[in-house]
Amino acid sequence: MHRLTLAQANAMIEAAFAKGAEMGLKPLTATIHDPGGHLIACQRQDNASTLRVRLAAGKAAGALALGVSSRTVGEMALDRPHFIASIDSMDFGGMVPAAGGVIVLDEAGVIVGAIGVTGDTSDNDEACALAAIAAVGLRPAN
Amino acid sequence: MHRLTLAQANAMIEAAFAKGAEMGLKPLTATIHDPGGHLIACQRQDNASTLRVRLAAGKAAGALALGVSSRTVGEMALDRPHFIASIDSMDFGGMVPAAGGVIVLDEAGVIVGAIGVTGDTSDNDEACALAAIAAVGLRPAN
Amino acid sequence: MHRLTLAQANAMIEAAFAKGAEMGLKPLTATIHDPGGHLIACQRQDNASTLRVRLAAGKAAGALALGVSSRTVGEMALDRPHFIASIDSMDFGGMVPAAGGVIVLDEAGVIVGAIGVTGDTSDNDEACALAAIAAVGLRPAN
Amino acid sequence: MHRLTLAQANAMIEAAFAKGAEMGLKPLTATIHDPGGHLIACQRQDNASTLRVRLAAGKAAGALALGVSSRTVGEMALDRPHFIASIDSMDFGGMVPAAGGVIVLDEAGVIVGAIGVTGDTSDNDEACALAAIAAVGLRPAN
DSSP, rough: OOOOOOOHHHHHHHHHHHHHHHHHHOOOOOEETTTTTTEEEEEEEETTOOTTTHHHHHHHHHHHHSSSSSHHHHHHHOOOOOHHHHHSSSSOOOOOOSSSEEEETTTTOOEEEEEEESOOOHHHHHHHHHHHHHHOOOOEOO | OOOHHHHHHHHHOOOOOHHHHHHHHOOOEEEEEESSSEEEOOOEOTTTTTHHHHHHHHHHHHHHHHHOOOOHHHHHHHHHHHHHHHTTTTTTTTOOOOEEEEEEETTTTTTEEEEEESOOOOOHHHHHHHHHHHHHTTTEEO | OOOHHHHHHHHHHHHHHHHHHHEEEEEEEOEEETTTSSSEEEEEEETTTHHHHHHHHHHHHHHHHSSSSSHHHHHHHHHOOHHHHHHTSSSOOOOOSSOOOEEEEETTSSSEEEEEEESSOOHHHHHHHHHHHHHOOOOOOO | OOOOHHHHHHHHHHHHHHHHHHHHOOEEEEEETTSSOOOEEEOOOTTTTTHHHHHHHHHHHHHHTTOOOOHHHHHHHHHOHHHHHHHTTTTTTTOOOOOOOOOEEEETTTTEEEEEEEOOHHHHHHHHHHHHHHHHOEEOOO
């Protein structure tokens, strides 16, 4: 599979946490996924609550599942709640319709994975996700 | 695991029920959980309905999952219904977004478990949960 | 519902643990259920592992589901594995096909609930369950 | 929650992978869990297959669920296949009955989490898990 390397994944998490520290955010959790939504790496900071890895993963995997950011999934959930609810019950790990899950593209525009961040406000979570992608020279999908 | 002992758990349930009797509440159910959300003890009073243990547990486990009281989870559910609904479908036992689930800290501020109470109004349920925590000399998170 | 009272349930757990202490068993967990399989009370002793309440409950609820002891469910699982596997996947909380789950009858032979015990060998678990039933003057089904 | 810190978790994964490189093993995946079975960190090496995080997590979470190593869970599965199968269907993330999942104790003997490793033979996976625990000055249960 054409995907983020583990080295890239670890660097992205480090960059997301550095952004969180710079912004003074609450304890964060970040997950990095391959294009199929499967975890490559995750880290949950001390004092982050028990479900945080699943929340971050639900943002990222949901983004990959629908091909948009989890911010857009959140907007779709407001517009068409039954549609998103129906997808959420498909057993692929759960979808979290809130900003912080972003698809990652390589230079050629090919999907190489996704990142999910949770712990602070959704907007701040997404800022850390975007910082993580930029830190390894890649770019987010729309 | 560093957690509430069974003796503490039983004393907490006894105190919750004593508070309920003092306040003249309906039949109560109380659940005590370790920091990972797993049950240590529960008691459902006579004439309490069949799902009550799961309701109390859903308050407590949801609190631990997100790191806030179930009262706050309830407020989040009003603000962002789809976000909370998406978490609820993750198979960790179910989340109940209503007051009555409270995280328990030891003297050092470390999470040692949680309590969930259900049966009367959410406000009254929470009053019993807080009385239970105070009865064993511990304190609620937040 | 005609069921064990909470006072009976608590006395049964106390008796099960007393039997375990007398026999020198490992940390035990006991669950008491109403005739519909729903929890009335449970207690997990210190140092018992995280899933123990669900294991005990799976013995008792499985016994009620099929109308036999969980020892018999275990024998059925050896004889007809696909039959028991098919039931287990029905979403009623899970069935544990091993001795330690026993249906409880009142003087008139009416089902008033069930008890599940786990923590030591299945045979020892069942001995504690039977001691608990005897301690409150009731009797096991078959 | 009294648990492995993220710094310890990352150091353990690094040590597990160093052991794997020293032994010339296939691509490995390692997961680190808190005492309740929830993920703290994970890393899946390049070319490891898609389900590997869930496999490693199923070893570690199964160990915590039953209070024994996943090697012992594997032996139980040979002796009593229906018992282990019944537990596996309880929705706590899945149990993998094969060596490589080990409970981690602190100096005082308190459970602070667990590690799961997968990718090579179960024996080699377990060797890496044990090396990881030793690398941070902690010790395995049993």
